[in-house]
Amino acid sequence: MKLFKKILIANRGEIAVRIIRACKELGIRTVAIFSDIEKGSLHVRLADESICIGPANSRHSYLNIPAILSAAEVTDSEAIHPGYGFLSENPQFAEACATSGITFIGPTPENIRIGGDKAKARQVLKRRGIPVVPGSDGPVISEETAVKIAQKIGFPVIIKASAGGGGRGMRIVREEQELSHAFHMAQRESLAAFGNNEIYVEKYLPSIRHIEVQIISDGKNVIHLGERDCSIQRRHQKLIEEAPSTIATAKFRKKIGELAVRAAKAMKYHNVGTIEFIVDQEQNVYFMEVNTRVQVEHPVTEEVTGVDIIKEQIRIAAGFPLSYKQNQIKPSGYSIECRINAEDPEKFIPCPGRITLFSPPGGPGVRVDTAAYTGWVVPSHYDSLIAKLIVHGKNREEAIAKMKRALDEFIIEGIKTTIPFHKKVFNHPDFIRGNFSTDFIDRMSNGNV
Ligand code: ADP
Numbered sequence: 480m481k482l483f484k485k486i487l488i489a490n491r492g493e494i495a496v497r498i499i500r501a502c503k504e505l506g507i508r509t510v511a512i513f514s515d516i517e518k519g520s521l522h523v524r525l526a527d528e529s530i531c532i533g534p535a536n537s538r539h540s541y542l543n544i545p546a547i548l549s550a551a552e553v554t555d556s557e558a559i560h561p562g563y564g565f566l567s568e569n570p571q572f573a574e575a576c577a578t579s580g581i582t583f584i585g586p587t588p589e590n591i592r593i594g595g596d597k598a599k600a601r602q603v604l605k606r607r608g609i610p611v612v613p614g615s616d617g618p619v620i621s622e623e624t625a626v627k628i629a630q631k632i633g634f635p636v637i638i639k640a641s642a643g644g645g646g647r648g649m650r651i652v653r654e655e656q657e658l659s660h661a662f663h664m665a666q667r668e669s670l671a672a673f674g675n676n677e678i679y680v681e682k683y684l685p686s687i688r689h690i691e692v693q694i695i696s697d698g699k700n701v702i703h704l705g706e707r708d709c710s711i712q713r714r715h716q717k718l719i720e721e722a723p724s725t726i727a728t729a730k731f732r733k734k735i736g737e738l739a740v741r742a743a744k745a746m747k748y749h750n751v752g753t754i755e756f757i758v759d760q761e762q763n764v765y766f767m768e769v770n771t772r773v774q775v776e777h778p779v780t781e782e783v784t785g786v787d788i789i790k791e792q793i794r795i796a797a798g799f800p801l802s803y804k805q806n807q808i809k810p811s812g813y814s815i816e817c818r819i820n821a822e823d824p825e826k827f828i829p830c831p832g833r834i835t836l837f838s839p840p841g842g843p844g845v846r847v848d849t850a851a852y853t854g855w856v857v858p859s860h861y862d863s864l865i866a867k868l869i870v871h872g873k874n875r876e877e878a879i880a881k882m883k884r885a886l887d888e889f890i891i892e893g894i895k896t897t898i899p900f901h902k903k904v905f906n907h908p909d910f911i912r913g914n915f916s917t918d919f920i921d922r923m924s925n926g927n928v
Pocket of ligand 1: 612637639643644645646647681682683684685687689712715716755757767768917
């Protein structure tokens with residue numbers, strides 16, 4: 480068995496840089512792709528080769544399947560790493576790679592299909608005995624059915640798009656009169672955003688934690704790398720992630736880890752993925768969804784376990800077995816990640832533009848995953864994540880102290896960033912105590928905590 484000689488990275492920004500780093504350490508040559516406004520980007524500079532695949536609009540570049548496959552063919556790339564976002568959860572892309580004789584570094588098209596159909600994933604896993612949030616069994620076609628389900632489970636409920644992602648396509652409905660309007664709006668929004676109007680209904684649980692488990696499977700064995708707590712969110716989008724979770728006892732970790740492994744086995748999962756759960760105040764665990772890609776927040780798991788998740792992805796795609804057994808995974812210390820976005824820190828409005836000075840923090844226990852540099856122009860066409868600031872300490876207290884000093888050291892001039900927002904969170908007594916749930920940011924912004 481051999482690793483690939485050359486991999487094309489079908490992505491941009493920090494994740495493209497992260498994948499190039501893993502490839503270099505594995506002795507694999509890399510090909511970067513870029514849109515015509517990104518010729519000077521760091522991922523292009525760091526890769527061994529690069530190819531322009533289209534104009535700035537990602538529909539014609541980073542989402543352009545024929546252009547990407549041609550780029551792989553002309554460069555003799557044996558495999559494609561899709562990163563996250565863009566084509567990473569597109570089953571047709573995974574299939575098209577296979578048809579062209581190129582290995583897609585990720586799960587099977589069937590895994591991706593189930594992961595992308597949240598109503599179906601719920602149904603499949605519920606039947607396999609995995610607890611799911613009370614709600615509909617599969618998609619809900621009519622408003623009448625939605626009303627019946629909501630009456631049965633009780634308000635508030637949350638209406639979700641089966642194809643939804645990134646916190647989009649969800650609506651909380653607090654009373655029956657609001658349901659009809661919300662149902663039709665959710666269908667329309669989902670159709671516009673995801674080209675599919677299938678929706679489903681769940682009970683809306685207050686004061687919950689979002690806890691997810693990283694899994695890795697080589698098709699024969701499945702292991703988990705412990706949990707990440709991603710409860711610090713704004714509008715259902717993650718801003719700060721940590722591992723382990725402050726609510727996880729050894730018993731809880733074992734329980735949620737085993738549930739994740741069971742879910743992965745039930746799906747015949749292959750390669751790396753994440754099983755997302757919500758956990759209520761009584762520590763009841765409910766499956767929420769499967770993410771069939773490497774996630775933005777994977778570094779916190781890498782920091783506490785020492786496992787290089789990207790290298791594992793590549794090795795498994797090349798046919799190697801898992802490098803670890805479950806009993807070799809022993810999380811140590813505590814890691815936290817802040818997503819630094821090019822956004823206004825109060826209103827979170829994107830703030831693209833030229834970075835006139837970029838000086839990242841460093842020192843013991845500090846990691847910065849970024850593609851930014853002094854002089855780089857943050858494009859307005861893509862997401863606003865410009866850096867991930869990750870710390871690792873021997874315990875949560877030390878990790879928080881490191882994050883505070885790293886946030887103070889981080890200099891980004893020329894554009895607005897969310898650094899001031901993160902400083903507020905890291906000085907908040909409830910966050911420091913580990914006393915929070917997914918509504919923490921909304922409550923903090925309204926002055927309620
Ligand atoms: P997405 O795929 O868009 O990220 P998820 O289904 O993973 O959507 O949900 C995103 C977030 O929305 C969760 O982390 C949680 O904060 C909130 N959420 C989702 N479902 C529920 C629920 N049933 N009750 C309360 N909050 C929920």
